[in-house]
Amino acid sequence: xxxxxxxxxxxxxxxxxxxxxxxxxxxxxxxxxxxxxxxxxxxxxxxxxxxxxxxxxxxxxxxxxxxxxxxxxxxxxxxxxxxxxxxxxxxxxxxxxxxxxxxxxxxxxxxxxxxxxxxxxxxxxxxxxxxxxxxxxxxxxxxxxxxxxxxxxxxxxxxxxxxxxxxxxxxxxxxxxxxxxxxxxxxxxxxxxxxxxxxxxxxxxxxxxxxxxxxxxxxxxxxxxxxxxxxxxxxxxxxxxxxxxxxxxxxxxxxxxxxxxxxxxxxxxxxxxxxxxxxxxxxxxxxxxxxxxxxxxxxxxxxxxxxxxxxxxxxxxxxxxxxxxxxxxxxxxxxxxxxxxxxxxxxxxxxxxxxxxxxxxxxxxxxxxxxxxxxxxxxxxxxxxxxxxxxxxxxxxxxxxxxxxxxxxxxxxxxxxxxxxxxxxxxxxxxxxxxxxxxxxxxxxxxxxxxx
Numbered sequence: 001x002x003x004x005x006x007x008x009x010x011x012x013x014x015x016x017x018x019x020x021x022x023x024x025x026x027x028x029x030x031x032x033x034x035x036x037x038x039x040x041x042x043x044x045x046x047x048x049x050x051x052x053x054x055x056x057x058x059x060x061x062x063x064x065x066x067x068x069x070x071x072x073x074x075x076x077x078x079x080x081x082x083x084x085x086x087x088x089x090x091x092x093x094x095x096x097x098x099x100x101x102x103x104x105x106x107x108x109x110x111x112x113x114x115x116x117x118x119x120x121x122x123x124x125x126x127x128x129x130x131x132x133x134x135x136x137x138x139x140x141x142x143x144x145x146x147x148x149x150x151x152x153x154x155x156x157x158x159x160x161x162x163x164x165x166x167x168x169x170x171x172x173x174x175x176x177x178x179x180x181x182x183x184x185x186x187x188x189x190x191x192x193x194x195x196x197x198x199x200x201x202x203x204x205x206x207x208x209x210x211x212x213x214x215x216x217x218x219x220x221x222x223x224x225x226x227x228x229x230x231x232x233x234x235x236x237x238x239x240x241x242x243x244x245x246x247x248x249x250x251x252x253x254x255x256x257x258x259x260x261x262x263x264x265x266x267x268x269x270x271x272x273x274x275x276x277x278x279x280x281x282x283x284x285x286x287x288x289x290x291x292x293x294x295x296x297x298x299x300x301x302x303x304x305x306x307x308x309x310x311x312x313x314x315x316x317x318x319x320x321x322x323x324x325x326x327x328x329x330x331x332x333x334x335x336x337x338x339x340x341x342x343x344x345x346x347x348x349x350x351x352x353x354x355x356x357x358x359x360x361x362x363x364x365x366x367x368x369x370x371x372x373x374x375x376x377x378x379x380x381x382x383x384x385x386x387x388x389x390x391x392x393x394x395x396x397x398x399x400x401x402x403x404x405x406x407x408x409x410x411x412x413x414x415x416x417x418x419x420x421x422x423x424x425x426x427x428x429x430x431x432x433x434x435x436x437x438x439x440x441x442x443x444x445x446x447x448x449x450x451x452x
Contacts (some may be wrong), residue, residue, distance in 0.1 A: 077119035081350025089113030089345065095250065102250035102407070105213070108338055109246060112345020115139075132346045143343045146238060149221040151340040152214035153308040158333025159405065159437065160312025161325045165287050167431040170276035173383075174397065174428070178435025180379030181401025184209030184372025185443050188364050195360055200229040201237060203447040205361055208245045209368030210440030211252070212403035216245035217344070218305060219444045223451055230451045239347035240358040244365035246344070252407040253414075255366075256373050256399050260415055263377045264395045268384075269419045271394040273428050281317075288313040295442055301452070302445025306438065369402065376401030376432065400429040403436040 070076050092110030096103035116139075120130050132139040145151045168175060189206030197205060200223035207216045217238065223229050226236035248255065292310035296303045315325040347353075376398030384392050396416055400408045409429035416425040 072121045074119040077121055079119065079350060081354045082117045082119045085117040085348055085350045085353065086114050088348075089117070092247075092345075101253070102246070104337055105246050105341055106250050108341025109243065109345040112342040113348050114345075115342070116346030116349050131349065132343065133349065133352070139343065139346055142339055143347060146217060146242075146340065146343050146347070147221055147225060149218045149304065151336050152218035152221075153304045154336045155214040155333060155340065156305045156441075157308040157312040158328050158336070160288070160309040160314075161316045161328035162333075163309075163313060163316075163405070163434055163437075164430070165313065165434060166279040166284065167276050167427050168434055169279045169283050169287055171428070171431055174393070174431035175435040175438075176383070177376050177380055177393075177398050177401040177432035178437075178439045179401075180398070181372045181376035181432070181436050182210060182439045182443050183375035184368040184370075184402075185440065187371050188368030189447075191364055191367065192360075195364070197357075197360075198232040198234065200224055200232050200234050200451050203451055204237060204241055205364055206368065207440065207444055207447070208241060208248065208361075208365040209372045210403045210436065210443065211245065211249050211369055211372065211408070212437060212440045213242060213245040213249055214340075215305060215403065215440050215444050217242045217340070219447065222448060235357060236352070237357065237361065239344065239353055240361045241365075242344040243348060243353075244362050246341075247362075248365055248369045249404045249407065252402075252404045253411055255369060256408060256411050257415060259370060259373045260377065260396060260399050260411075263374060263381075266419060268381070268395050269416065270423060271392055272390065272420075272423055273392070273394055273425070274390045276427055281319075284317040285314070288317065291438070295438060296445075299442045299445030299449065301448035302441045305441040305444070309437070309441070372402050373399050376436075394423075394425060394428070396425060397429050397432055400431075400433040401436045401439075403433075403440045405433050405437055406430065408436075409433040 089110040089112070092106045092113065095101045096106035096110065116132055122131075129135075129137040130139075131137060132143050134140055185206045187206075188209045189202050192202035192205040193199070204216070204220035204224040207219045210216070220238045220241045224234050224237040224241065226234060228234070288310040292307060295306050299306075312325070312328050315321045315328060377395050378398070379401075380393045380395040380398035384395070387393065394416065396412045400412045402408050409426055412429040413424065413426040416423050
């Protein structure tokens with residue numbers, strides 16, 4: 001059946017070529033079908049060389065048309081960088097499908113990488129309106145939400161509408177683990193400065209240590225967007241920073257366990273914590289209101305993110321806006337995730353993405369994530385020096401201080417069950433996990449306040 005279809009296609013193409021030759025070789029038909037310039041050429045050739053000139057003219061025009069067609073294909077315009085990035089996109093999709101690593105993120109991003117690296121004809125005076133960086137293209141309009149920082153607050157709205165702060169309310173001291181994990185942000189910030197990035201760029205790279213993709217996109221859209229920021233000429237690093245942040249979020253189950261096993265003894269891994277107390281409905285309603293006012297007074301720069309996070313949680317906990325909460329945590333966040341992942345992936349065109357700066361960003365991002373994980377764990381061990389009995393904290397919870405909600409909390413649960421199948425740490429781990437989300441947003445706001 002496939003051979004028959006292929007034969008039919010080739011037969012149709014051959015017929016079209018023959019018809020084209022017939023038209024241009026017949027003066028009568030040429031006068032009615034071909035443009036005036038073409039018919040004048042045919043007439044002059046006819047008087048000079050006779051009937052054979054029409055055939056030669058047809059062949060020349062056919063060859064010219066084929067050359068033009070080929071010049072616009074991806075086969076002619078592909079570069080080694082395009083092929084490398086397409087392989088990266090395929091690898092992201094493979095990780096999502098084969099190992100279930102954040103498929104809701106990696107599938108759109110991987111597909112976006114492929115779309116962004118489909119090669120097409122680009123000349124200085126021609127705008128085909130295809131690429132994400134070409135004005136007027138559909139992808140360029142969708143990318144506007146990334147460049148202007150529109151999508152991250154909408155993501156935070158959905159996160160707030162699906163987050164239960166009960167574990168944090170019942171054991172507020174665990175917020176310190178989320179704060180301790182943010183050490184990765186500031187250490188990476190200093191490392192980026194050492195490697196030659198300017199202040200705004202270094203701040204945007206540092207936020208990768210929070211393992212919070214929306215926050216990283218939001219901050220880089222303000223500080224590393226290719227414009228002049230605080231007197232510094234910045235490069236557009238939104239794509240590399242976003243890809244690095246989401247990549248390490250997806251690789252939480254790979255990166256964190258070795259660090260946890262290295263820093264935590266077997267005896268510490270089986271520490272049992274007392275069950276969290278029951279939290280009243282009033283506490284659940286008051287927490288996002290108080291949290292909104294307190295955190296944004298401390299860090300006004302984080303208002304777009306934290307304002308939407310706590311607003312989403314108010315929708316959830318108030319009990320009177322169920323439809324709005326359902327929309328925020330289901331339809332809205334799904335739509336924004338699709339568009340955000342696709343456009344962030346498409347922004348990784350090879351000529352923009354495959355640079356020395358991008359490679360350094362990936363290395364710094366990995367180090368910052370490791371430092372953040374270690375910082376939370378070590379701070380939990382320090383807290384245990386002053387705690388006794390069932391008030392002690394299982395140091396595994398420190399790894400959940402990064403903002404990868406709820407993946408790092410799940411990793412803590414899995415690691416805890418390996419050493420004690422009856423020791424469930426998930427509800428405890430959600431406290432530093434959501435605290436990490438708040439902490440990374442506060443850190444981003446503080447960096448913005450200094451640099452904008």
